[in-house]
Amino acid sequence: DAYTVTHYQPFDPVHKRTEATVTDDRGATFTVTKGAPQVILSLADNSADITSAVDTAVNDFAARGFR
Structure with a gap:
């Protein structure tokens, strides 16, 4: 509400x-x-600072079978 x-x-x-x-x-x-991680990352002001952490999180999810 x-x-x-x-x-x-x-x-x-x-x-x-x-x-x-x-x-x-x-x-x-x-x-x-x-949306797609690479698209959302491109919208972030600090994308250069967080790209590594985002890639790690995405790969961790993928290793566990998540899309």
């Missing part, structure tokens, strides 16, 4: 992600997204 989705973009196979714009109960608006 504290969040309202004001825009939703379904998964797009070209961009390999889905996205929503959300407004909280105080009026703050923010965007959330999920």
Whole structure:
């Protein structure tokens, strides 16, 4: 109840992600997204700093059979 989705973009196979714009109960608006790790990583401001940790996490999930 504290969040309202004001825009939703379904998964797009070209961009390999889905996205929503959300407004909280105080009026703050923010965007959330999920998708392919390399796509999400490219959106991060600190991607150079976290690439190694993301790769390790993705490989760990893959080794356990997760996509």
